[in-house]
Amino acid sequence: MKSNLTTMQWLLRREVWEHKGMVMWAPAVVALIIVTLVLGGLLMGQNLTVHMDGQAAHLKDHLVEHMLRPGAKQEFARAASEMYVAIGVPLYLELGVLVFFYCLGALYDDRRDRSLLFWKSLPVSDRMTVTSKVAVALLVTPVITMLAATALSLAVILLMCTAAAFQGVHLFGTLLSTGEFYLAPLRMFGLLPVYMLWALPTVGWLLLVSSWARSKVFLWAVGVPLGAGVLVAWTSKIFALEWNIGWFMQHVVARLLTGVAPGSWFMYVRPASLEGKEEGRMGAAELLFDSWASLASPVVWIGAVAGVAMIAGAVWMRRWREEG
């Protein structure tokens, strides 16, 4: 038999072939749109005016003036280094949506078009197949998104610095000598294990539905948890049981449906860096630290175990579910 590693590598390739649009093009297109918008903004912004102290002034002039003050460059470089990864946020939001719909279709599409029988005619175990789909959802797609987001953030900040350079404000030197500028993207990649663990229950649930539903996967995937929520609420009301409905919605329904959204963990574990403050600033370092701190909560591990169990269920379904 071919080694499991070789087979897995081909299974992953296969997924990327099939979902090239989702895995590769979607992040690239969104990144490109943002870059275009920023570029457009910078070009148009040349002539923006602001009203300040009753006087109309060019925004540009105002900013240039501000940046030329002592210490302003250092301040900018520090803030930018901490924050510039935030430019990738639209891509991370998109990641949640992509992974959600990828999982829904992962074990359903080939049953619908009957190509399942072709895949099943090859010496590949169902466990390997399902594992490859989990890997695409939790590893391949997030990593590609992170790469795209990093490239996007870099592109945008370099564009901004270039624009500033044209106005005689030279930020490159200060920025490039700030250590955080290099660390921030690495810290974002450091979030991957946290994301994987928190996303497991949702990925497991969606794959389970995908391997089981005969049609209307989306309705089943969303309808069953929500329906269960409504049922629990009614039962509680009718029998005056005073159940904590909010808890059920947050810890069951939301875990099954929203875990693939990056940062979903802050719904369960409040970030320490915002503790006791009305509004805090969260740079890449705080984000990484607080995210890893969320793994101290048993909530994540219970969800991960449930996720793995549901993935096992999906494997079993894949093996024995009879079609047509």
Place this chain on the structure above:
Amino acid sequence: MSALITARNLTKRYGKHVALDQASFEVQPGRIVGLIGPNGSGKTTTLKAMLGLTQFEGELSVLGMDPRTHRDELMRDVCFIADVAILPRWMKVKDAVDFVEGVHPRFNRAKAERYLANTKLEPRMKVKAMSKGMIVQLHLALVMAIDARLLVLDEPTLGLDILYRKQFYQHLLEDYFDENRTIIITTHQIEEVENLLTDLLFIKEGKITLAASMEEIGDRYTEVMVEPQFIHAANALAPLTQRSVFGKAVMLFDGASRTQLEKFGEIRTPSVADLFVATMKGTYQ
């Protein structure tokens, strides 16, 4: 030689419907077996059971393995084309070849490419842009390049035109089949596979009603165009069926001696189609 496939009392129920009813049969290596039966008789269920795609009661051994528990190992030695046109629509010809080469230990890339070179298929062509006939050509190219011991074909040429159908079976017979391989085919187009088969398995309502090699069929079954004066005598031998052609009675006998039948009129070995119609009498009534 020990059997390649041994089935004992295969039973499969879908709710109240019995798809397989204590079916037992054997398939010897190096044969081309036609599994033939009317719609809903349990053909596909039998194939699914052999391929480990369904649960069932009874005993089944394929290449010495139980398909329920050893499916993954079994698939190294077994290939199947289930129905036509089941290749994923997004796949390109070269993706398909690359992938099968990547995961199948017995795939011979050169062989697949040689076969593809004789078709109009281009490496960058996607399945969704192909005609049904081309999809089957691609699938066959993949399957023929795999050195498997058992090939299972479930209605492989359904919906194809006569050129593709002829070509399909011709390739299978000339370029693929040898004494080390076994092929099981189900099809409704009996006439097309009739000259290909070495063995027949008739299945009716989940039961195997006939299991014989073509030589045995020739020995056992005789069709006679009975001259009018012998009608009574012939009827006394209890023919399976009787139909009339050009005003003459044509009777089909099972196990009657040929020397005796020759006296009634012209004799010949019945076609598989005739035999099928005769044995499946009353299926849809």
